[in-house]
Amino acid sequence: MAFKIIASQCTQCGACEFECPSGAIKFKGESYVIESQKCTECEGVFDAQQCASVCPVPKTCVPA
Amino acid sequence: MSAPAISLESLSTTFGDQLLGTMKPGGCASSCGSSTKPDDTDPAVWEKIKDHPCFSEEAHHYFARMHVAVAPGCNIQCNYCNRKYDCANESRPGVASEKLTPDQALRKVIAVANEVPQLSVLGIAGPGDACYDWKKTKATFARVAREIPDIKFCISTNGLALPDRVDELADMNVDHVTITINMVDPKIGAKIYPWIFYDHRRYVGIEAARILHERQMFGLEMLTARGILTKINSVVIPGVNDEHLIEVNRWVKERGAFLHNLMPLISDPAHGTHYGLSGQRGPNAMEMKALQDRVEGGAQLMRHCRQCRADAVGMLGEDRGQEFTADRIPGEVTYDASKRNAYRELVAQERRDHVAARSEAIGLVKAARPGKSVLFAVATKGGGRVNEHFGHAKEFQVYEASPRGISFVGHRKVEQYCLGGRSAEATLDGVIAALEGVDIVLCAKIGNCPQDQLAEAGIQATDAYAHDYIETAISAIYTATSGAPALAATA
Numbered sequence: 001m002a003f004k005i006i007a008s009q010c011t012q013c014g015a016c017e018f019e020c021p022s023g024a025i026k027f028k029g030e031s032y033v034i035e036s037q038k039c040t041e042c043e044g045v046f047d048a049q050q051c052a053s054v055c056p057v058p059k060t061c062v063p064a
Numbered sequence: 065m066s067a068p069a070i071s072l073e074s075l076s077t078t079f080g081d082q083l084l085g086t087m088k089p090g091g092c093a094s095s096c097g098s099s100t101k102p103d104d105t106d107p108a109v110w111e112k113i114k115d116h117p118c119f120s121e122e123a124h125h126y127f128a129r130m131h132v133a134v135a136p137g138c139n140i141q142c143n144y145c146n147r148k149y150d151c152a153n154e155s156r157p158g159v160a161s162e163k164l165t166p167d168q169a170l171r172k173v174i175a176v177a178n179e180v181p182q183l184s185v186l187g188i189a190g191p192g193d194a195c196y197d198w199k200k201t202k203a204t205f206a207r208v209a210r211e212i213p214d215i216k217f218c219i220s221t222n223g224l225a226l227p228d229r230v231d232e233l234a235d236m237n238v239d240h241v242t243i244t245i246n247m248v249d250p251k252i253g254a255k256i257y258p259w260i261f262y263d264h265r266r267y268v269g270i271e272a273a274r275i276l277h278e279r280q281m282f283g284l285e286m287l288t289a290r291g292i293l294t295k296i297n298s299v300v301i302p303g304v305n306d307e308h309l310i311e312v313n314r315w316v317k318e319r320g321a322f323l324h325n326l327m328p329l330i331s332d333p334a335h336g337t338h339y340g341l342s343g344q345r346g347p348n349a350m351e352m353k354a355l356q357d358r359v360e361g362g363a364q365l366m367r368h369c370r371q372c373r374a375d376a377v378g379m380l381g382e383d384r385g386q387e388f389t390a391d392r393i394p395g396e397v398t399y400d401a402s403k404r405n406a407y408r409e410l411v412a413q414e415r416r417d418h419v420a421a422r423s424e425a426i427g428l429v430k431a432a433r434p435g436k437s438v439l440f441a442v443a444t445k446g447g448g449r450v451n452e453h454f455g456h457a458k459e460f461q462v463y464e465a466s467p468r469g470i471s472f473v474g475h476r477k478v479e480q481y482c483l484g485g486r487s488a489e490a491t492l493d494g495v496i497a498a499l500e501g502v503d504i505v506l507c508a509k510i511g512n513c514p515q516d517q518l519a520e521a522g523i524q525a526t527d528a529y530a531h532d533y534i535e536t537a538i539s540a541i542y543t544a545t546s547g548a549p550a551l552a553a554t555a
Binding site for chain 1: 141147192197265
C-alpha cells in the first residue's frame with residue numbers, strides 16, 4: 001500500500017514533499033517520487049493522504 | 065556571462081542624461097517643496113516606502129524590484145490561477161519560468177544588483193505562496209540579507225499561513241507584505257476558491273472560504289499591530305466580486321491596510337485556469353476606473369500595478385527576467401555596491417527637483433478654473449518625465465487633471481506602434497482602442513500620420529513637452545485651456 005505521483009501531471013511545486021508525514025517524497029532527477037517502502041498512505045496519522053490533499057492537480061497523487 | 069548590460073560609464077550617460085542632463089530646475093527648486101516626500105504622507109511611513117516601487121507611485125519612476133521564484137508550493141486553489149503552464153512572454157502573477165533554490169536565488173539577486181542599479185526591493189511572490197512554502201522563503205531572505213544589507217524585503221501571500229509567520233517576518237525586517245484578499249463574504253469566496261489545504265486537510269465551499277477569510281483578517285491585524293505596511297491585492301472578477309470589493313476596501317481600511325490594489329482579472333482559455341476555460345471575462349479599463357473611483361476616500365488605492373510575474377526583474381513596466389536566467393548566472397558572483405550607490409545619489413538629487421516641480425504644477429492646476437477633468441496618457445521610460453517616443457511605447461501612464469490637482473490613475477498596455485508584428489495601421493487602431501476615454505497624449509516624439517489619426521479619434525497628441533516632468537507638462541496644457549497663467553515648457 002502506497003501512493004505514487006503521475007510525473008507528467010506534476011507541477012513540481014513540492015508541497016507534497018513537506019506535507020508527507022513519512023518523509024517518503026523526494027525530488028529525483030526531473031520529478032517528485034514517492035518511495036513505496038516508506039509511504040503509509042498516512043494511515044493512523046491523518047484522515048486523508050496529505051500529498052493528494054495538497055496537490056494542485058487532480059488525480060496526480062494516486063494509489064500505486 | 066555576457067558583457068554587462070550597464071557599465072558605470074553608461075550609467076552616468078544613460079541615467080545621467082535621462083535624469084540630470086534634461087533637468088532644468090525651476091525658480092524655486094528647493095524653496096517651495098523642500099521635502100522629497102508628498103505633502104500628505106507621514107514621515108515614518110515615507111521612509112519605508114520611498115524606495116519601494118510598488119508601495120509608492122512616486123518611487124516607481126526611479127526604482128526597480130525583482131521577484132525570485134523560490135516558493136512554488138501553495139495551500140489554496142484559486143479559479144484564476146494555474147501554475148502548470150508557463151510562457152516567458154506572459155506577464156501575470158503566479159507565472160515563473162524557472163524555480164530557484166535559495167542558493168540559486170542569492171546568486172541571481174547579486175547578479176541583478178550588479179547590473180540593475182535601480183534595484184531596491186527583493187520580493188517573493190510564489191509562484192505558490194511565500195508564507196506556506198516558508199522554509200525556502202526564509203532561507204532566501206537570510207542569505208541575501210548577509211550579502212546586500214540595504215535591499216528591502218517584501219512578500220506576497222494569500223494569507224492562509226500568514227498568522228503563523230508574522231513574528232518571523234518582523235524579526236527579518238520584512239516591512240512590506242501584500243495579501244491577496246478577494247472577498248470578505250464566504251459565499252462569494254466559495255465562487256473564487258474551489259479548495260484550501262489547512263490543518264492537514266482539504267476544505268471546500270463556504271467552509272474553506274470562511275477559514276481563509278478569518279485567517280486573512282487575523283494576519284492583516286497582526287501586521288498592522290507590528291507596524292508592517294500592508295498592501296491588499298484584489299482581483300476584480302466582473303459579476304463575482306466587483307461590487308463586493310467596495311466592502312472589502314472598507315474592511316481592510318478598518319484593519320489598517322496601507323494600500324488597496326484593484327487588479328483586473330486576467331482570463332484566457334490558453335492559460336488553463338478555471339475562469340479562462342469557463343469564459344469568465346475580465347473587466348475593461350473604463351470599468352476598472354469606475355470601480356476605483358467608487359472606492360475613492362476609502363483605503364488608499366495603488367493604481368500603478370503591472371501584475372508582474374513571480375520571477376519579474378526590473379522597473380515595473382519592464383521585465384528583464386530573460387537577461388538573468390539560471391544559465392546566464394555564473395556559479396560565483398560577488399556583490400558590487402558601487403552602481404546602486406551611484407544611482408541612489410543621482411536619484412536623491414533628481415527627486416528633490418521633481419517634487420518641487422510637481423508641487424508647483426499641481427498648485428497651478430488647482431488654481432485653474434476649467435472645472436472639468438482631463439485624462440492624459442503619457443509615454444515615459446522613467447524618471448517621471450515625458451521621454452518616450454509614441455511609437456516605442458509599450459504602455460501609457462494615465463493621469464487625471466481636475467480642480468483637485470493631478471493624480472495618477474493607471475496605465476494602458478499597447479502594442480508598440482513602430483514595431484508591431486501586424487501592419488502599423490491595425491496596430492494604431494489597437495492603440496486608439498486602448499486609449500479609450502483619454503483626451504491628450506504626451507510623448508517625446510510623434511509623427512504626423514499617427515498624430516492625425518489620433519486627432520480623428522478625438523485624441524490630441526503632442527510632443528511639445530518632450531523631456532519635461534509629466535506634471536509640468538500636464539499643468540501647462542490644463543491651465544492653458546482655462547486661461548490661467550501656464551508654466552512655460554522647459555524643454
